[in-house]
Structures are given as C-alpha cells and as structure tokens.
Amino acid sequence: MVKLGIIGYGYWGPNLVRNFNSIPDSEVVYCADFDEKRLQHVRNLYPKTNITKDYKNILNDKDVDAVIVATPIETHYKIAKDCLDAGKHVLVEKPITASSEEAKSLIKAAEKSKKVLMVDHTFEYSTPAMKVKEIISSGELGKIFTIDMIRVNLGLFQEKVNVIWDLAPHDISMLMYYLGHPPTAVRAVGQSYVRNGIEDDAHINLEFKDKVMANMHVSWLDPMKIRKTTIVGNKKMLVFDDTLDNEKIRIYDKGVTIEKNNIPRQPYYDTFEQWKLTYRSGDVHAPKIENKESLNTMARHFIGCIKNNKKPLTDGFSGLRVVKVLEAMQESLKDDGRKVNLKND
Ligand SMILES: NC(=O)c1ccc[n+]([C@@H]2O[C@H](COP(=O)([O-])OP(=O)(O)OC[C@H]3O[C@@H](n4cnc5c(N)ncnc54)[C@H](O)[C@@H]3O)[C@@H](O)[C@H]2O)c1
Structure with a gap:
C-alpha cells in the first residue's frame, strides 16, 4: 500500500x-x-x-511515502522541492513549475533523492487522446498539415496566472504527445478584460518541424464550454470533441487534391484555371474508445512507477518541456505577438 x-x-x-482512494494499492x-x-470537508468524506x-507535518510523517501537490502554480516549486528533499515521491499538478529554472531544479532534486x-x-x-495519437502514428491521416485546438469556457478565473499558464x-502536452516533439517557434496574442494585467483570452500559433502548424485559443471568457481539436492531414481529417459523451473522435475521409488540368503543355503554369482542385468527401468514422477516467489511469501510473521503480511517462523532463513552451508564449504575449524561437536540446 x-x-x-x-x-x-x-x-x-x-x-x-x-x-x-479508489485504486487498490x-x-x-x-x-x-x-x-x-x-480540511473539514475532506474529513467528512474520509474520516x-x-x-x-502546515504541509511540513506531512513531510515529517514517516508513514507517508508520496505527496501530491495540488496548490496554485506559483507555489509548486517550493512545496515539491521540500517534499523531494524530505525523501517523498512527488506528483505535481500541471504545469510542473512557474519557470524552467525551477523545473530543472526539481529534476535534480528527484535524481539526488532517487524518488x-x-x-x-x-x-x-x-483514452481519446491515446486514440488520436494511435491514429496519427498509423498514418491514416497522412501528412499532418494543421492542428487547431480550442479550450474555452466562462471562468474559472485565476488570480495570479493568466489563461495561457492555466x-x-x-x-x-497533448500536441507534443501527438507529434512526438516540441514546437520550434510560437507567437501569442492576448488581452485582459476582467482583471487588469491578467490575460483572460489568448490566441497562440505554434510552428513544428515539417511545416506542421498548430493554433490554440484559450479563454475564460466564452459562453460555451468548448474542448475541440481538429487535425487536418493530406489523406483524412479528424475532430476530437471532448465535451461529447459518445463519438468523441470522428475521422472524416475528406480532402482536396490539386492536379494540373489536361490542357496543352506549356512551359509555365501560372493561372488558376490551369490547375484542377478535386474535393473528396467520403465516409465519416467514429472509432470505439474505452470509457475510462484519465485521472484514474494517471493515478495508477504514478503508483505503478513508485512500486516498480519506473520512470513516469510524464516525468520532470516532460514537465520542463511544457514550461519552456509556456515561457516562450509569455515572452511573445508581452511583445505583441513577436515570433519566439525555441531552442530544443
Ligand atoms: N489536471 C487538471 O486537469 C487540472 C484542473 C484544474 C486545476 N489543476 C491544477 O491544480 C492545481 C490547483 O488548482 P485549483 O484550481 O484546485 O486551485 P485552488 O485555488 O482551488 O486550490 C488550491 C488549494 O491549495 C491551498 N494551498 C495553497 N497554498 C498552500 C500551502 N502552502 N499549504 C497548504 N495548502 C495550500 C489553498 O488553500 C487552496 O485550497 C493548479 O496547479 C492547477 O493548475 C489541474
């Protein structure tokens, strides 16, 4: 246990x-x-x-093997570092820290304490995100062109971090999971409407290698809860709508091909009429997806890593990669959407 x-x-x-508490071990x-x-609320549910x-009391308790840090972002580093230094395994909520320097320091502390x-x-x-990754990796969508992500809602407004960090x-993390690598550059624009200086609506453009382009809209100022990802490939297109109960993923056999028109050969093809666009609109398919709570899978993974001395899928380095992208977005946001290149080691 x-x-x-x-x-x-x-x-x-x-x-x-x-x-x-719902998993056996x-x-x-x-x-x-x-x-x-x-505290009284947790006591009522779990007497x-x-x-x-004072969280230090948890660190001093020898019966406690591991600690979950679910406090506001700006407090993650200090608390997680104290936990690792006290010899506890640590699960930190996203994003791992408020800066890449802090994330690197946590990675070192975990290596030192072997936790x-x-x-x-x-x-x-x-499970739907795993399915999306499986579909992209199988090549069913073909070469990926664009990925469009919308995560908007009314609230929950944060006091200390803007909507990008929230x-x-x-x-x-999903984009890097799908594509297997970080972006090479980002541009972000946003505005604060409700609280001065804390952006509550932002649009972000991300460049990846091989001309893959992603766009994100994150907002606390939308009447609708939208959690939608559209992935356009040169063979098929996919829509992942996480607000649906069923058929969260739909694969559209849609596309467009451009061919030269069958007109007499010329040295140059420089008018639109000389090209033929063929649109394809075929079947729509909704793959079967196992209905599992992601947090439960995540919790089991953390416990499994502790028991079997394994490296988690989302380890400190994974946290660091996300924070580096957030920092680049923040830099761009503060400079009117200037393109910020990411150095990827
Ligand atoms: N994975 C997800 O889908 C998901 C969803 C929501 C929030 N989060 C993350 O969870 C974390 C918490 O978010 P939230 O919305 O629950 O915040 P919250 O403000 O509702 O709750 C944070 C709690 O931490 C307590 N706290 C703060 N500092 C403390 C300290 N030093 N010692 C003891 N308690 C302390 C506060 O009293 C508060 O009750 C954030 O990192 C957020 O990004 C993750």
Whole structure:
C-alpha cells in the first residue's frame, strides 16, 4: 500500500483524492490546506484522513511515502522541492513549475533523492487522446498539415496566472504527445478584460518541424464550454470533441487534391484555371474508445512507477518541456505577438 499526502484541497484536490482512494494499492492518509473548511470537508468524506494547515507535518510523517501537490502554480516549486528533499515521491499538478529554472531544479532534486517526480499532464492518460495519437502514428491521416485546438469556457478565473499558464499546458502536452516533439517557434496574442494585467483570452500559433502548424485559443471568457481539436492531414481529417459523451473522435475521409488540368503543355503554369482542385468527401468514422477516467489511469501510473521503480511517462523532463513552451508564449504575449524561437536540446 502506497500512503499518500495531498497538499492543496481546493477545486482540483478532491478529484485526485477520490481517484487515489479508489485504486487498490494507494490511500490518501494526510491532507494539508490553509483553509479550515476544506480540511473539514475532506474529513467528512474520509474520516480516517489526518488534516493539517502546515504541509511540513506531512513531510515529517514517516508513514507517508508520496505527496501530491495540488496548490496554485506559483507555489509548486517550493512545496515539491521540500517534499523531494524530505525523501517523498512527488506528483505535481500541471504545469510542473512557474519557470524552467525551477523545473530543472526539481529534476535534480528527484535524481539526488532517487524518488519519482511526475507531473499530472492529465490528457496524456486520456483514452481519446491515446486514440488520436494511435491514429496519427498509423498514418491514416497522412501528412499532418494543421492542428487547431480550442479550450474555452466562462471562468474559472485565476488570480495570479493568466489563461495561457492555466489552460494551455493541457494542449501543449497533448500536441507534443501527438507529434512526438516540441514546437520550434510560437507567437501569442492576448488581452485582459476582467482583471487588469491578467490575460483572460489568448490566441497562440505554434510552428513544428515539417511545416506542421498548430493554433490554440484559450479563454475564460466564452459562453460555451468548448474542448475541440481538429487535425487536418493530406489523406483524412479528424475532430476530437471532448465535451461529447459518445463519438468523441470522428475521422472524416475528406480532402482536396490539386492536379494540373489536361490542357496543352506549356512551359509555365501560372493561372488558376490551369490547375484542377478535386474535393473528396467520403465516409465519416467514429472509432470505439474505452470509457475510462484519465485521472484514474494517471493515478495508477504514478503508483505503478513508485512500486516498480519506473520512470513516469510524464516525468520532470516532460514537465520542463511544457514550461519552456509556456515561457516562450509569455515572452511573445508581452511583445505583441513577436515570433519566439525555441531552442530544443
Ligand atoms: N489536471 C487538471 O486537469 C487540472 C484542473 C484544474 C486545476 N489543476 C491544477 O491544480 C492545481 C490547483 O488548482 P485549483 O484550481 O484546485 O486551485 P485552488 O485555488 O482551488 O486550490 C488550491 C488549494 O491549495 C491551498 N494551498 C495553497 N497554498 C498552500 C500551502 N502552502 N499549504 C497548504 N495548502 C495550500 C489553498 O488553500 C487552496 O485550497 C493548479 O496547479 C492547477 O493548475 C489541474
């Protein structure tokens, strides 16, 4: 049995506790939060859980093997570092830290203490996202042209970080998971409407090698909850709508091919009429997807890595790669959408 402590039982913490308590070989035995009401809430649901306002009490408890950090982003580094230094395995919520320097420092601390460091890039554990990756890798869509991602909602407004740091980690981690490599450049524009200086709506363009282009819209200012990814390949196109209960993924046998018209050969083809565009609109297919809660798969993976001394799929380096992209987006945002190149080692 892996005994866990959780630090931060606000909006997201309860989902983590529920999942870790639902799997056979883990139990959340300690919960820390500043807020007395949140501590009483966890106690009502799980009466055996120890509660504290000071997370150091969790670190001093020898019965606790691992800690989940579900506090606001700007606090992740200090708390996660303290946990690793105290010899605990650590799962940190996304994004792993507020800077790449901090992420590198956590990676070093985990190496030194020989403990598991994992970041909750939830969607890399989601069955539809796994299916999308499988479809792209099989070549069914052909060469990927563009990926368009929309993650908008009304709220939840954050106090200290903008909408990019709050919502884009999900799409950045998914993009890198789908394509297998980080972007080479980003451009971001955004605006703050509700809280001064904290952008609540942003549009981001990402360049990947081989001319793959991705676009993201993240916003806390939309009347609709939209979680949609459209992937256009030269053979087929795919739409992944995560708000649907069924048929979350649809593959469209649609495309366009451009051919030279059957007109007398000329040295140059420089008018539109000399080319023929052929549109193809075939079947739509919705692959079967197993219905599993991503957080549960993520929780099982973390426990499995601890028990079997394995490197997580979403380890510290995976967290660092996402933070580097976030930093580049932030730099571009502050400079009116200037193109920021990413150095990828
Ligand atoms: N994976 C996902 O899909 C997902 C979804 C939502 C949020 N998150 C992440 O989860 C984290 C928490 O987000 P949230 O929306 O739950 O925030 P929140 O503000 O609702 O909750 C954070 C809680 O942490 C507590 N806290 C802060 N500092 C503390 C400290 N030093 N010691 C003890 N308790 C402390 C606060 O009192 C609060 O109750 C963030 O990193 C966020 O990005 C992930």
